[in-house]
Amino acid sequence: MHTVLRSHAREVVIGPDRPFCVIGERINPTGRKRFAEALRAGDLSQVVVDVERQVAAGADMLDVNAGVPLADEAGLLARMVRLVQEHTDLPLCLDSSVVEALEAGLAVYRGKALVNSVTGEDDRLAEVLPLVKRYGAAVIALANDETGIPETVEKRLEITDKIVRVATREYGIPLEDIVIDPLAMTVGADADAVTVTLETIREIRRRYGLNMCLGASNVSFGLPDRATINAAFLAMAMSAGLTSAIMNALAPECVAAVRAGDLLLGNDPWGANWIAAYRAKAAS
Amino acid sequence: MNEQDVLRGLYDETLAGNGPAVLDLTNRGLELGLSPETMLFDALIPALEEVGARFERGDLFVPEMLIAGKAMAGAMEVLRPLLTRTGASSIGTFVMGTVKGDVHDIGKNLVNIMLEGAGFTVIDLGVQVPPERFVEAVREHRPDIVGFSAFLTTTMPMFKANINALVKAGLRDQVIVMVGGAPVTQEYADAVGADGYAADASSAVRRAKELLERRRALVS
Numbered sequence: 137m138h139t140v141l142r143s144h145a146r147e148v149v150i151g152p153d154r155p156f157c158v159i160g161e162r163i164n165p166t167g168r169k170r171f172a173e174a175l176r177a178g179d180l181s182q183v184v185v186d187v188e189r190q191v192a193a194g195a196d197m198l199d200v201n202a203g204v205p206l207a208d209e210a211g212l213l214a215r216m217v218r219l220v221q222e223h224t225d226l227p228l229c230l231d232s233s234v235v236e237a238l239e240a241g242l243a244v245y246r247g248k249a250l251v252n253s254v255t256g257e258d259d260r261l262a263e264v265l266p267l268v269k270r271y272g273a274a275v276i277a278l279a280n281d282e283t284g285i286p287e288t289v290e291k292r293l294e295i296t297d298k299i300v301r302v303a304t305r306e307y308g309i310p311l312e313d314i315v316i317d318p319l320a321m322t323v324g325a326d327a328d329a330v331t332v333t334l335e336t337i338r339e340i341r342r343r344y345g346l347n348m349c350l351g352a353s354n355v356s357f358g359l360p361d362r363a364t365i366n367a368a369f370l371a372m373a374m375s376a377g378l379t380s381a382i383m384n385a386l387a388p389e390c391v392a393a394v395r396a397g398d399l400l401l402g403n404d405p406w407g408a409n410w411i412a413a414y415r416a417k418a419a420s
Numbered sequence: 421m422n423e424q425d426v427l428r429g430l431y432d433e434t435l436a437g438n439g440p441a442v443l444d445l446t447n448r449g450l451e452l453g454l455s456p457e458t459m460l461f462d463a464l465i466p467a468l469e470e471v472g473a474r475f476e477r478g479d480l481f482v483p484e485m486l487i488a489g490k491a492m493a494g495a496m497e498v499l500r501p502l503l504t505r506t507g508a509s510s511i512g513t514f515v516m517g518t519v520k521g522d523v524h525d526i527g528k529n530l531v532n533i534m535l536e537g538a539g540f541t542v543i544d545l546g547v548q549v550p551p552e553r554f555v556e557a558v559r560e561h562r563p564d565i566v567g568f569s570a571f572l573t574t575t576m577p578m579f580k581a582n583i584n585a586l587v588k589a590g591l592r593d594q595v596i597v598m599v600g601g602a603p604v605t606q607e608y609a610d611a612v613g614a615d616g617y618a619a620d621a622s623s624a625v626r627r628a629k630e631l632l633e634r635r636r637a638l639v640s
Binding site: 166167169172203204205206209232233234280282283284285321322324325357358359360 | 481482485524525574602607
């Protein structure tokens with residue numbers, strides 16, 4: 137199954153037979169106090185810096201989040217999306233829990249965006265899916281609902297099942313435009329958190345063949361040397377069937393783990409990308 | 421092993437998050453005739469405070485903080501019934517919940533563990549807690565503090581809705597309101613009219629104690 141995302145000038149294909157799609161997570165004010173303050177004051181200069189650094193680090197797509205408390209998130213996200221498009225032709229992932237912000241972002245986006253995100257909750261599905269359909273976008277769907285983040289694989293699959301059914305039958309969204317987030321929780325708070333995620337990935341791949349995306353940096357929250365843990369997790373998750381991640385593209389360990397994973401899983405024939413990346417690094 | 425050894429051991433093993441050893445030492449302390457208060461205030465609470473301080477300095481990490489909190493909670497199960505008799509069982513009551521529309525609870529649970537470790541009685545209402553349930557819980561349990569947790573910019577406005585519901589029920593003046601969660605800032609906490617905010621579990625405990633002391637000083 138292939139999920140195709142586009143900017144005005146470039147196409148990215150997410151799929152199990154493609155190199156893993158690295159979605160840079162950096163353009164997000166959560167936990168970045170100075171960035172949040174600058175955005176609220178209307179200063180978007182850091183956004184340009186974040187775009188350029190992530191593009192240089194090898195991101196395939198960029199996530200854009202404008203979640204600044206007490207700010208007009210819709211207006212801000214639209215401004216940020218416009219600005220990001222001026223500085224890169226990578227396709228974008230529009231990230232908000234505010235439906236009006238998603239709509240404002242989609243309205244100014246040129247291409248086919250990845251909407252981040254909807255959940256299995258009835259009201260969220262009813263708000264977000266019509267937008268996804270109207271703009272011909274793809275959507276990340278989190279395998280949780282109003283009862284919380286399920287601790288078991290079975291419950292996550294049940295919610296996946298519901299989302300797929302509602303999105304395809306009630307809204308006519310093509311199956312390939314649904315990207316499931318199997319939910320990665322922090323291993324520092326629960327030793328079994330990642331094994332549940334990996335098993336969910338395997339089952340979604342086996343039963344639906346759907347593409348999947350998750351926030352990979354969650355797993356290492358509260359632990360030292362996060363990049364090493366994230367890199368190991370990414371390689372494991374790829375092996376289980378994960379096809380994209382919103383991740384720290386600025387951590388060389390993580391990007392290297394993903395690209396080595398591509399090679400090892402047969403998605404970088406003859407190591408062409410791996411060798412080219414090595415030469416580029418050696419030359420610089 | 422004398423009383424000093426037990427107290428020192430309790431402090432060290434709580435700091436190390438060694439649950440079985442903490443439980444064992446708690447029982448041994450009781451056998452030696454140590455008072456529950458002495459073990460609580462001279463060993464367990466100072467150990468948890470040290471855990472918090474080391475966490476804030478970056479010398480301890482989340483799993484270490486969690487197991488220390490759990491080790492302490494294990495000792496508290498033995499001590500609480502004994503402490504209740506002397507009235508020293510709890511330094512305050514804290515009603516906690518993730519706001520309506522939000523299912524995130526890792527941060528909230530961490531704060532709960534640290535609060536319990538610090539000697540608070542915590543009543544956890546879980547996730548997706550609507551304003552009326554917070555009001556009910558405040559009316560029923562008469563907590564010193566009520567805490568609202570939110571992880572999303574979309575659900576943060578529920579802080580205000582919860583506070584409005586407390587005002588409407590005539591309960592706002594009877595309880596301290598604390599808010600927290602990844603996107604929350606001090607500025608936002610001020611804007612919605614909360615009494616306190618903290619950025620992580622350890623500072624939440626410190627802030628809760630400060631607010632409680634201030635409130636009690638005003639009342640007395």
